[in-house]
Amino acid sequence: MEDNRIATHPILAWNRENPVRITYDGRQITAYSLETVAMALYAAGVKQYSTSSRFYRPRGMFCAIGKCSSCMMRVDGIPNMRTCVLQVRDGMDVETQHGDGKFPDAQAAMKGVKEKNAEVLVIGGGPAGLEASLWAAKAGAHVELLDQNPQLGGQLVKQTHKFFGSAKENAGTRGITIAKKLIDEVAATPNITVYSGFTAFGWFQGAICAADQDHAVLFHPRKIVVATGAAEKMLMFKNNDMPGVFGAGAAQTLMNVYGIKPGNKVLMVGAGNVGLIVSYQLMQAGIEVALVIEGAPRVGGYLVHASKIARNGVRIMTRHTVLEAVGTDHVEAAIIAEVDENWQPIPGTEQRIECDTICLSAGLKPSTELLEQAKLDLAYTGELGGWVAKRNWAMRTSNPDIFAAGDASGVEEASTAMMEGKIAGLQAAYDLGHADVPVEEQKETRHNLDDLRAGPFGVKICIGLKCVEVLE
Amino acid sequence: MRSSYDCVIVGGGISGLAIAYELAKRGYKDVAVVEECYLGSGSTGRCGSGIRAQFTSPDQIVLLREAEEMWVHMSDELEYDIHFNACGYLFLWDTPELVEKARQNVAFQNEYGIMSRIIDRQEAKEICPSLNTDSFLVGQWYDKDGKAFPFDTVTGYAQAARRLGVDILTTTHVFQLETTPAHTFTVHTTQGNIETKYVVNAAGPGSKEIAAMLGVDLPYRLDKHQIMATEPLEQFLGPMLVKNSLYYLQTHRGNIVGGTDTGDKNAADVDCTFEFLTKFAREATEIVPRLAGVKLMRQWAGYYVVSPDAHPVLGPIDEVPGFFQANGYSGHGFMMGPIVGRLLAEYIAVGKPSIDIEHYNFRRFARGELLTEKAVIG
Numbered sequence: 001m002e003d004n005r006i007a008t009h010p011i012l013a014w015n016r017e018n019p020v021r022i023t024y025d026g027r028q029i030t031a032y033s034l035e036t037v038a039m040a041l042y043a044a045g046v047k048q049y050s051t052s053s054r055f056y057r058p059r060g061m062f063c064a065i066g067k068c069s070s071c072m073m074r075v076d077g078i079p080n081m082r083t084c085v086l087q088v089r090d091g092m093d094v095e096t097q098h099g100d101g102k103f104p105d106a107q108a109a110m111k112g113v114k115e116k117n118a119e120v121l122v123i124g125g126g127p128a129g130l131e132a133s134l135w136a137a138k139a140g141a142h143v144e145l146l147d148q149n150p151q152l153g154g155q156l157v158k159q160t161h162k163f164f165g166s167a168k169e170n171a172g173t174r175g176i177t178i179a180k181k182l183i184d185e186v187a188a189t190p191n192i193t194v195y196s197g198f199t200a201f202g203w204f205q206g207a208i209c210a211a212d213q214d215h216a217v218l219f220h221p222r223k224i225v226v227a228t229g230a231a232e233k234m235l236m237f238k239n240n241d242m243p244g245v246f247g248a249g250a251a252q253t254l255m256n257v258y259g260i261k262p263g264n265k266v267l268m269v270g271a272g273n274v275g276l277i278v279s280y281q282l283m284q285a286g287i288e289v290a291l292v293i294e295g296a297p298r299v300g301g302y303l304v305h306a307s308k309i310a311r312n313g314v315r316i317m318t319r320h321t322v323l324e325a326v327g328t329d330h331v332e333a334a335i336i337a338e339v340d341e342n343w344q345p346i347p348g349t350e351q352r353i354e355c356d357t358i359c360l361s362a363g364l365k366p367s368t369e370l371l372e373q374a375k376l377d378l379a380y381t382g383e384l385g386g387w388v389a390k391r392n393w394a395m396r397t398s399n400p401d402i403f404a405a406g407d408a409s410g411v412e413e414a415s416t417a418m419m420e421g422k423i424a425g426l427q428a429a430y431d432l433g434h435a436d437v438p439v440e441e442q443k444e445t446r447h448n449l450d451d452l453r454a455g456p457f458g459v460k461i462c463i464g465l466k467c468v469e470v471l472e
Numbered sequence: 473m474r475s476s477y478d479c480v481i482v483g484g485g486i487s488g489l490a491i492a493y494e495l496a497k498r499g500y501k502d503v504a505v506v507e508e509c510y511l512g513s514g515s516t517g518r519c520g521s522g523i524r525a526q527f528t529s530p531d532q533i534v535l536l537r538e539a540e541e542m543w544v545h546m547s548d549e550l551e552y553d554i555h556f557n558a559c560g561y562l563f564l565w566d567t568p569e570l571v572e573k574a575r576q577n578v579a580f581q582n583e584y585g586i587m588s589r590i591i592d593r594q595e596a597k598e599i600c601p602s603l604n605t606d607s608f609l610v611g612q613w614y615d616k617d618g619k620a621f622p623f624d625t626v627t628g629y630a631q632a633a634r635r636l637g638v639d640i641l642t643t644t645h646v647f648q649l650e651t652t653p654a655h656t657f658t659v660h661t662t663q664g665n666i667e668t669k670y671v672v673n674a675a676g677p678g679s680k681e682i683a684a685m686l687g688v689d690l691p692y693r694l695d696k697h698q699i700m701a702t703e704p705l706e707q708f709l710g711p712m713l714v715k716n717s718l719y720y721l722q723t724h725r726g727n728i729v730g731g732t733d734t735g736d737k738n739a740a741d742v743d744c745t746f747e748f749l750t751k752f753a754r755e756a757t758e759i760v761p762r763l764a765g766v767k768l769m770r771q772w773a774g775y776y777v778v779s780p781d782a783h784p785v786l787g788p789i790d791e792v793p794g795f796f797q798a799n800g801y802s803g804h805g806f807m808m809g810p811i812v813g814r815l816l817a818e819y820i821a822v823g824k825p826s827i828d829i830e831h832y833n834f835r836r837f838a839r840g841e842l843l844t845e846k847a848v849i850g
Contacts, residue, residue: 100726103708104765204746
């Protein structure tokens with residue numbers, strides 16, 4: 001059987017001690033207990049999960065973190081399951097979904113809804129949500145932490161590169177190490193209750209409902225920190241829905257979280273930090289990067305990242321975009337072209353690039369669904385990735401009981417997300433009268449956050465923040 | 473936008489757009505539709521999308537019977553697929569009293585050419601195989617009732633009207649209406665003033681406010697109603713199901729969409745409540761148990777614009793010549809849209825509608841000549 005799992009890696013190792021058997025369209029597949037369904041299938045060479053509902057086009061995985069609907073399949077008789085965030089269980093029956101999902105075979109096991117009061121409800125267990133939980137708890141609050149993925153850590157768990165910034169804020173440490181530290185701390189904190197695999201799906205006049213496959217809980221929180229992260233943006237080009245077209249972050253999830261090769265030869269579209277870092281990590285995993293293209297006239301990411309991949313012989317072509325994914329049910333090549341000053345492709349400059357994977361690193365969009373449902377004041381701020389909540393210096397939104405932090409409050413990076421989470425978590429606790437952490441700690445973090453943004457790479461963020469930060 | 477039109481229609485939902493289209497179709501093309509937000513943003517885009525003629529008042533039956541004829545041909549007429557489907561309405565009755573009432577309704581409807589009928593559990597199960605037959609005694613069934621997709625309907629009407637020369641202005645708010653000494657109107661909008669001979673008030677939940685600008689007090693109450701939609705699934709349901717205040721159907725896209733009565737009708741907000749969700753889930757799964765495995769996708773709320781007799785106000789206002797009403801549908805505006813469009817257009821363009829709607833006139837409230845309708849769902 002085909003196995004796309006990476007055996008050895010210079011930095012990472014994966015726990016493959018507990019094999020389980022799942023059935024895919026009648027065929028037996030071996031998976032490992034920490035894998036999700038989509039990952040186990042991908043490792044076994046299955047790259048198409050469904051066909052689209054109107055035109056029956058093949059669909060694979062795109063975001064790999066539960067943000068899109070590209071990997072929905074029928075699992076144990078239930079349609080439209082997001083297989084990228086659904087952990088495998090022994091004996092699971094997985095079927096390709098053709099067109100719209102079919103009516104469930106069986107009645108769902110979910111029985112009723114539990115109601116729960118909460119002091120601080122943190123939604124999202126990534127860098128911002130973890131820090132918010134930890135600091136709200138340190139200040140003395142009881143915290144309920146929700147995360148829709150099987151494991152905490154958000155996108156930190158795939159960041160193998162070392163962070164920049166000041167030593168106090170984790171500089172020089174790999175993202176995965178920070179994630180482990182934070183997750184361990186959360187586990188060791190008695191006044192944090194973790195709900196893994198729970199999706200917070202609705203705002204109901206101050207209450208938040210969240211559910212996993214079998215349970216629903218209606219939380220009545222006094223304070224809420226929304227740290228739901230961001231989703232990768234799609235680019236418009238022919239066949240952009242073809243299996244083999246991934247978000248760059250998704251490729252990173254496959255490789256670094258699950259140890260699975262996304263492909264053998266990759267075209268990276270976008271030379272911002274994510275595009276550059278993921279390109280380098282692809283090479284670390286033994287995958288060939290055919291080319292990096294960037295629409296802008298110059299590379300957007302840090303020079304240090306660009307140099308690393310250039311040193312390894314990968315070309316970065318600026319002023320180029322992707323026009324088409326070529327293939328029938330999977331990417332076989334890409335057509336790229338040069339663009340003019342108006343980002344329009346220049347006829348005659350088309351080139352065919354042989355590749356089996358196209359990674360899109362076209363930026364992120366804040367996941368603001370809950371903030372929108374709560375009818376907060378939002379402002380469209382291109383510098384921060386799209387619609388973001390207006391907030392004060394402590395991340396308090398237009399609803400005094402709701403805070404936003406991390407990419408959900410504006411796309412930036414993990415270091416700043418952690419600081420925002422800490423500031424918001426502390427403020428939520430202070431609001432409730434908890435004062436076990438002195439307010440100087442919060443003030444200092446805010447200073448450090450401002451310092452981190454003061455450099456040349458913070459200029460764009462600061463312009464964006466001017467539109468949404470409300471002075472008091 | 474020009475500074476004068478023959479007719480200005482306030483409201484870009486199905487009523488306003490259908491009237492505009494029917495006017496233009498009759499060669500009466502100097503028409504503008506003014507919508508304060510996007511097309512269908514008021515009640516049309518929030519509705520349950522059902523279309524039925526199974527009413528208990530002769531007045532409604534006559535209009536809906538005609539409307540259903542129009543709905544059948546609407547996609548061809550507008551050259552746009554509005555996804556009309558005669559899926560039928562299946563009412564489920566679960567007490568002997570209700571069954572008796574249903575028999576009377578059916579007899580009454582049959583007199584008016586609506587060939588609804590009482591069916592037993594087995595036939596109901598054939599029509600809707602996922603039904604739990606223990607949850608009702610008999611069904612009341614009419615196969616010409618159906619559904620259409622509100623946003624496609626609005627788009628279809630708007631495109632057809634535009635092709636015929638109608639101007640449609642979105643994100644344009646009407647903040648003042650004035651009569652002029654020359655018996656015309658000045659419509660003050662956020663895009664500028666418009667002079668016009670006729671004003672049609674098709675502003676849905678905003679119609680009371682619009683009428684008040686000309687001193688007309690429409691006796692309406694806004695009732696909040698919530699709806700939820702599930703994930704899309706392959707077609708399995710069949711008809712629109714109705715049981716007491718619960719109703720739901722499966723859209724052409726595959727979502728189960730429906731609502732039920734909740735205790736917050738008088739709320740001023742259009743917030744979603746969890747109480748609605750749990751009540752709907754409980755009631756919906758009682759009649760189709762396997763729905764319990766289907767995931768919620770969206771939830772929203774909108775208003776029924778409820779008149780004292782649950783019938784709309786249609787036609788001119790005696791005291792303000794040239795000011796026409798097409799509002800107060802009490803939850804039935806979408807299904808009535810096509811016929812209201814035709815009749816109001818005839819009224820304005822020809823002076824006389826082809827079906828008598830004088831008893832729908834606003835003056836009935838002052839005269840105490842209220843109409844009766846008991847079959848309001850939701």
